Amino acid sequence: MQSSEANIKVQIKYLVTIRDRTGRRQEEVSFPLGSVLRDVAEWLNKRYALSLPNREIMAILNGRGWNQFPLKLSTEIKEGDTICLLPPISGG
Amino acid sequence: MQDNRILLNDSEKNRYNRQMIMFDWGEEGQIKLKKATVFIAGAGGLGSSVAIYLASAGVGCIRICDSGKVELSNLNRQILYTDDDIGKKKVLSAAQTLSKINPNIKIVHLFEKIEKGNISKLAGNAQIIIDCLDNFQTRYIVNEYAVNAGRPFIHTGVYGMAGQITFIFSPETPCLECVFPDAPPPEILPVVGTTAGIMGCLEAQETLKYLTGRGTLLKNRLIVLDGDNLTFEELHLEKSPSCKICSSKFN
Numbered sequence: 651m652q653s654s655e656a657n658i659k660v661q662i663k664y665l666v667t668i669r670d671r672t673g674r675r676q677e678e679v680s681f682p683l684g685s686v687l688r689d690v691a692e693w694l695n696k697r698y699a700l701s702l703p704n705r706e707i708m709a710i711l712n713g714r715g716w717n718q719f720p721l722k723l724s725t726e727i728k729e730g731d732t733i734c735l736l737p738p739i740s741g742g
Numbered sequence: 743m744q745d746n747r748i749l750l751n752d753s754e755k756n757r758y759n760r761q762m763i764m765f766d767w768g769e770e771g772q773i774k775l776k777k778a779t780v781f782i783a784g785a786g787g788l789g790s791s792v793a794i795y796l797a798s799a800g801v802g803c804i805r806i807c808d809s810g811k812v813e814l815s816n817l818n819r820q821i822l823y824t825d826d827d828i829g830k831k832k833v834l835s836a837a838q839t840l841s842k843i844n845p846n847i848k849i850v851h852l853f854e855k856i857e858k859g860n861i862s863k864l865a866g867n868a869q870i871i872i873d874c875l876d877n878f879q880t881r882y883i884v885n886e887y888a889v890n891a892g893r894p895f896i897h898t899g900v901y902g903m904a905g906q907i908t909f910i911f912s913p914e915t916p917c918l919e920c921v922f923p924d925a926p927p928p929e930i931l932p933v934v935g936t937t938a939g940i941m942g943c944l945e946a947q948e949t950l951k952y953l954t955g956r957g958t959l960l961k962n963r964l965i966v967l968d969g970d971n972l973t974f975e976e977l978h979l980e981k982s983p984s985c986k987i988c989s990s991k992f993n
Contacts, residue, residue: 663975663977665966665968666901666902666968667904669971705924705926706926708922708926710921710977713962713978713979713980714916714979714981714982715921715923715924715982717923717924718919718921718923718982718985719984720984736966737904738878738899738925739899739900739904739906739966740876740877740878740881740899740901740925740926741787741899741900741901741933741938742784742788742789742873742874742875742876742898742899742900742933742938
């Protein structure tokens with residue numbers, strides 16, 4: 651993405667084992683105004699082959715699960731949003 | 743104000759001295775613990791750590807629930823058990839060990855699988871519910887009960903050398919499904935015993951804070967432990983207006 655026409659920036663954090671797949675803990679990524687979570691997923695899939703949406707990766711936008719937004723992957727992202735990806739930490 | 747009906751005897755004052763001398767704990771805090779009832783959902787790796795520390799701290803009544811029996815593959819992390827317990831009901835072995843750790847407290851062992859139909863009976867009069875489960879499907883049942891019953895619910899999970907924890911108290915905080923609406927399928931996950939120990943200790947500490955009324959609870963925050971790199975990441979959590987479990991409580 652990160653083109654000269656891009657005009658919103660979001661923080662993407664990669665937690666625990668997701669970091670092993672991306673090689674970094676977090677990054678700031680620019681997307682064109684009007685981009686939605688699906689665009690973020692496609693960018694991540696192309697760059698890191700994460701196969702999002704993926705039940706093996708829990709995705710959180712500003713503290714809420716992606717699927718908790720009424721528009722789900724069609725939810726528009728905004729300047730300053732924080733997206734976190736983490737593995738399902740479900741053991742006990 | 744001190745409750746005159748429940749007092750500490752000399753043995754208890756001696757046993758709990760090192761925590762009672764903490765600022766703002768004292769006899770009053772210890773009596774709060776003595777009067778308290780907690781529900782520990784799961785007696786595995788997390789449950790072992792939580793139960794041992796809450797018993798040691800003097801929580802008056804511990805209700806511990808698990809439908810499993812001790813297996814050899816549990817013993818790397820489930821520190822309540824030894825080889826001699828293999829094949830026995832976990833909760834029964836747990837109750838025996840916990841009673842030895844602290845004979846002054848009451849242990850209620852519940853050998854049952856947690857389901858929608860029995861969670862209310864299992865939790866009983868517990869003031870707080872502690873998630874020591876190993877799958878999201880059962881967590882959702884406990885989460886829904888906690889939301890509807892207005893009880894605090896500490897969520898924790900572990901995976902390998904990673905863990906996560908948050909203090910849920912709807913409608914003040916998001917519930918579990920606000921943040922994790924899509925459960926991964928149940929599976930056998932890697933867990934290092936120390937990870938369960940660390941995260942269980944954090945759960946126990948949050949429980950003690952809640953029961954004694956001290957400190958700042960882990961509300962609206964998710965702490966994620968990356969044990970491989972020994973980092974703690976803190977995420978701010980938000981309630982979901984479309985959450986099918988809790989949104990009707992705060993909308």
